[in-house]
Amino acid sequence: MLGVAAASAAVVLSASTSALACTIQDFSAAASCDGDKGVITVKDVDATGVTATVTVYLENNGSDLRKVGEQPVKGSLTGTTVTFAEDWKPNAEYRIRVKAGNLVDEDISPNLTTPSKACKAEESPSPSPSPSESDASPSPSPSASPSTPQPSPTPGDSSTPPAPANNAPTPAVGDSHLAETGANSNTGLIAGIAAVLVVIGGGAIFFGIRRKGSSNR
Known part of the structure; x- marks a missing residue:
């Protein structure tokens, strides 16, 4: 009886010792934030110490x-x-290795993956200053000096020069030469008088010749 009891106690002690032994399941890891700083924590719940x-x-x-x-x-x-302390990035992966004497020498499985949101929000780049209105709008080019407006013709005005007051007929083609040399309306009268003088002079010469012939006889 005593031997059976001792054997049973040994089995129980062995089982309890195995149950209290340090294993990789006693360790866990997490990624979190301490303010705006990232940290990775590893927790050990091994009761054997x-x-x-x-x-x-x-x-x-x-x-x-x-x-x-x-x-x-x-x-x-x-x-x-x-x-x-680790300024981890979102969705980063970390491997945690644990070594505890001859009991544990392996990684915590699976590997640690950090949250999808970082502890400190990334600063968005400040927008570049927009150009001022003076830079954006082109400087106006100097306008040409305005030309003097021409007076618009009144209804009574006409671009055609007014007709002469007298209704003198337009000189014929043959008279254009006289007009160019300064002849006027008295040219015909002068020409007639000259013709008469020529006839009278010719007649005088003719009669003079006849008188001279009569005297010689």
Whole structure:
């Protein structure tokens, strides 16, 4: 009887010890904000109080991009938390490695993915100042001096010069030469008088010749 009881106690003690042993399930990670600063926290709820080392890596396409930091943590029944200051970007991925003696040496699975909203809102670029009106509007070119307006003709005016007061007939084509040389309306009278004088002179010469012939006889 005593042997059976001792064996049963050993089994129970072994089971309880295994149940209290540090495992990777005792560790969890989260990304949060401390004001406008990003932080990554790792919590250890190992009731046995085994000291573990936590290392955080920033991932990029399945490989370590850089090491964020490394800290020791000693778990407790209520949980112990270590904090890593990290200005994480939205939807970034981090790998958390835990090593606790010979009990744990593996990553927290799955990897930590940060929230889709950053702790500090990105400042939008300030709009470039719009050009002032003096820059935007082109300077007016100097206007040409206005020409003097011509008086509009009155209804009584006409562009055709008025006809002469007398109704003298237009000189014929033959008389155009006389008009060009300064002849006037008395030209015909003078020509007639000259013709008469020529006839009279010719007659006088004729009669003079006849008288001279009669005297010679």
